[in-house]
Amino acid sequence: MVAISREEVAHLARLSRLAVSEEELDTFAGQLDVILQAVAQVGEVAADDIPPTSHSVPLTNVLREDVVTPGLTPEEALSGAPDAEEQRFRVPRILDEDVAS
Amino acid sequence: MTELTKLSAVEIAGLVAAGETSAVEVTQAHLDRIAAVDGRVNAFLHVDGEGALAAARDVDARRAAGEALGPLAGVPVAVKDVLTTKGVPTTAGSKILEGWRPPYDSTIVQRLRAAGTVMLGKTNMDEFAMGSSTEYSAYGPTRNPWDTDRIPGGSGGGSAAALAAYEAPLAIGSDTGGSIRQPGAVTGTVGAKPTYGGTSRYGLVAFSSSLDTPGPCARTVLDAALLHEAIGGHDPRDSTSIPAPVPDVVAAAKLGATGDLTGVRLGVVTEFAGEGAEPGVLAAFNEAVDALTKLGAEIVEVSCPHFKYALPAYYLIGPSECSSNLARFDGVRFGLRVGDDGNRSLEEVMSLTREAGFGPEVKRRIMIGTYALSSGYYDAYYGQAQKVRTLITRDFTAAFERVDALISPATPFVAFPLGARTSDPYQMYLADLFTVPANLYGGPGISVPCGLSGGLPVGLQVMAPTMADDRMYRVAAALETAVGTLTPPEL
Numbered sequence: 001m002v003a004i005s006r007e008e009v010a011h012l013a014r015l016s017r018l019a020v021s022e023e024e025l026d027t028f029a030g031q032l033d034v035i036l037q038a039v040a041q042v043g044e045v046a047a048d049d050i051p052p053t054s055h056s057v058p059l060t061n062v063l064r065e066d067v068v069t070p071g072l073t074p075e076e077a078l079s080g081a082p083d084a085e086e087q088r089f090r091v092p093r094i095l096d097e098d099v100a101s
Numbered sequence: 102m103t104e105l106t107k108l109s110a111v112e113i114a115g116l117v118a119a120g121e122t123s124a125v126e127v128t129q130a131h132l133d134r135i136a137a138v139d140g141r142v143n144a145f146l147h148v149d150g151e152g153a154l155a156a157a158r159d160v161d162a163r164r165a166a167g168e169a170l171g172p173l174a175g176v177p178v179a180v181k182d183v184l185t186t187k188g189v190p191t192t193a194g195s196k197i198l199e200g201w202r203p204p205y206d207s208t209i210v211q212r213l214r215a216a217g218t219v220m221l222g223k224t225n226m227d228e229f230a231m232g233s234s235t236e237y238s239a240y241g242p243t244r245n246p247w248d249t250d251r252i253p254g255g256s257g258g259g260s261a262a263a264l265a266a267y268e269a270p271l272a273i274g275s276d277t278g279g280s281i282r283q284p285g286a287v288t289g290t291v292g293a294k295p296t297y298g299g300t301s302r303y304g305l306v307a308f309s310s311s312l313d314t315p316g317p318c319a320r321t322v323l324d325a326a327l328l329h330e331a332i333g334g335h336d337p338r339d340s341t342s343i344p345a346p347v348p349d350v351v352a353a354a355k356l357g358a359t360g361d362l363t364g365v366r367l368g369v370v371t372e373f374a375g376e377g378a379e380p381g382v383l384a385a386f387n388e389a390v391d392a393l394t395k396l397g398a399e400i401v402e403v404s405c406p407h408f409k410y411a412l413p414a415y416y417l418i419g420p421s422e423c424s425s426n427l428a429r430f431d432g433v434r435f436g437l438r439v440g441d442d443g444n445r446s447l448e449e450v451m452s453l454t455r456e457a458g459f460g461p462e463v464k465r466r467i468m469i470g471t472y473a474l475s476s477g478y479y480d481a482y483y484g485q486a487q488k489v490r491t492l493i494t495r496d497f498t499a500a501f502e503r504v505d506a507l508i509s510p511a512t513p514f515v516a517f518p519l520g521a522r523t524s525d526p527y528q529m530y531l532a533d534l535f536t537v538p539a540n541l542y543g544g545p546g547i548s549v550p551c552g553l554s555g556g557l558p559v560g561l562q563v564m565a566p567t568m569a570d571d572r573m574y575r576v577a578a579a580l581e582t583a584v585g586t587l588t589p590p591e592l
Contacts, residue, residue, distance in 0.1 A: 012468040013468060015471050016471050017452045018468070024464075027461075032465060032469060032472075035465070039416045040482075042413045047488035052490070053491040059340075080201050080202070080434065081434055082433070082435075082438035092443075
């Protein structure tokens with residue numbers, strides 16, 4: 001039985017913002033199928049009444065006083081950006097041409 | 102004088118404190134060693150010789166001025182390339198971060214500097230800490246100093262190999278599913294995963310935030326404990342950092358070094374003491390159990406029935422969290438951007454950037470995580486894995502009502518040949534079989550050398566209750582007195 005098809009892998013790649021090649025799709029489809037069939041073993045455990053654990057330590061909101069502390073300068077914060085302009089991250093267009101015009 | 106690179110951190114700090122050598126001399130000796138052997142090992146992605154010598158000169162100057170310095174002042178340390186270092190390249194083993202120089206230091210690195218240690222450079226790792234052999238590094242594999250045709254474990258193979266190759270006496274790793282302990286085991290070194298939340302994740306490039314735990318790597322248990330003490334403790338910049346003092350791991354390591362475990366109850370995990378480990382590993386483990394008995398420990402067998410589901414649960418939870426965490430690599434704020442020709446949309450540029458910047462294992466995990474979190478599959482995969490996580494935690498809690506600590510082999514097999522498991526990703530995952538339960542539970546675990554199998558190191562794992570990290574150091578230090586440290590062949 002196949003857990004995941006090539007088409008589903010292509011869909012996952014798109015959701016994951018990965019422009020994978022046709023050749024990669026062939027490889028990944030087989031590999032992801034093996035992995036998913038193996039990890040599906042978690043389904044063997046009867047756990048209907050078991051609460052889920054997201055973290056091993058109890059999570060609480062961590063609050064602090066609203067005081068100014070030293071942080072990065074705009075130049076430091078932008079120092080690794082592929083593109084920046086006027087102290088901002090510069091991004092490729094986010095709207096379609098016809099919408100933008 | 103004895104070769105400086107062969108000394109422990111304690112010995113180096115002692116010589117520096119006594120004025121018998123200087124931090125600069127020690128640092129230069131390690132830089133020379135790296136220059137001589139790292140071409141064959143590839144433990145380092147970046148060596149910061151200038152920064153290291155400047156830090157060493159600073160330690161020497163402070164000592165000359167009569168300042169009281171800490172127990173690790175002047176000791177070189179290698180840092181896994183998953184932790185940010187201000188102005189020093191940080192890649193997490195990925196092409197997507199090639200050339201990135203972070204504008205800030207991680208908390209761990211800040212504390213290393215405050216302790217007067219000298220950072221030599223950044224060590225190789227599987228890309229984004231996803232892997233068990235360091236073969237998934239985008240910068241070529243690290244090789245095991247015991248046999249350079251074999252893997253050094255992963256994801257922190259660079260840190261462990263740097264220790265075994267005498268390129269550094271101390272190193273930092275990060276352990277999400279075994280990435281400190283498993284490389285420690287297969288290189289004959291010591292690797293400790295602290296309690297989750299016991300060491301800060303601030304400035305640690307995130308893989309799986311509910312599991313990621315930075316920790317110490319060393320050649321001796323006491324050195325690891327000293328490093329643990331230096332980097333551990335509450336950090337207000339990490340919301341899951343535990344606001345409590347670090348357990349006294351140094352005192353525990355010293356107590357263990359007396360070689361007396363009278364009154365200590367150790368549980369051998371039934372599920373990990375039979376099938377699953379290769380015969381040579383089991384033989385070395387069983388000999389170590391005998392040694393622990395001779396030291397006075399009481400050994401009992403403890404069943405943890407859900408541990409066999411830890412690996413599948415881990416390989417759902419880790420990828421799920423990674424698929425979310427790695428969304429930040431979008432070609433906007435740092436790192437690579439590909440295909441931005443002025444015509445392509447943001448989404449296209451993002452997809453081309455991630456396609457070019459991520460390696461195959463990272464892509465696999467992002468897609469597995471995306472699948473496990475998608476609406477139709479959430480309950481059967483991610484949701485069910487979280488419930489299994491609860492049951493594994495209950496297994497630990499029940500076990501620690503009967504015993505002080507649990508022991509098992511650290512890995513199912515010794516270092517395997519390069520390339521042996523890369524074509525079948527799930528075969529690679531099996532390397533983490535014995536280490537993932539502690540990550541899901543959150544408690545500490547340590548791998549300590551327990552012998553050889555076919556001339557290659559075997560590690561014994563000690564697991565303790567959360568915030569009882571001291572217990573595992575006591576047991577590991579005691580075993581070290583019986584087994585001794587392992588010395589690899591000359592490179």
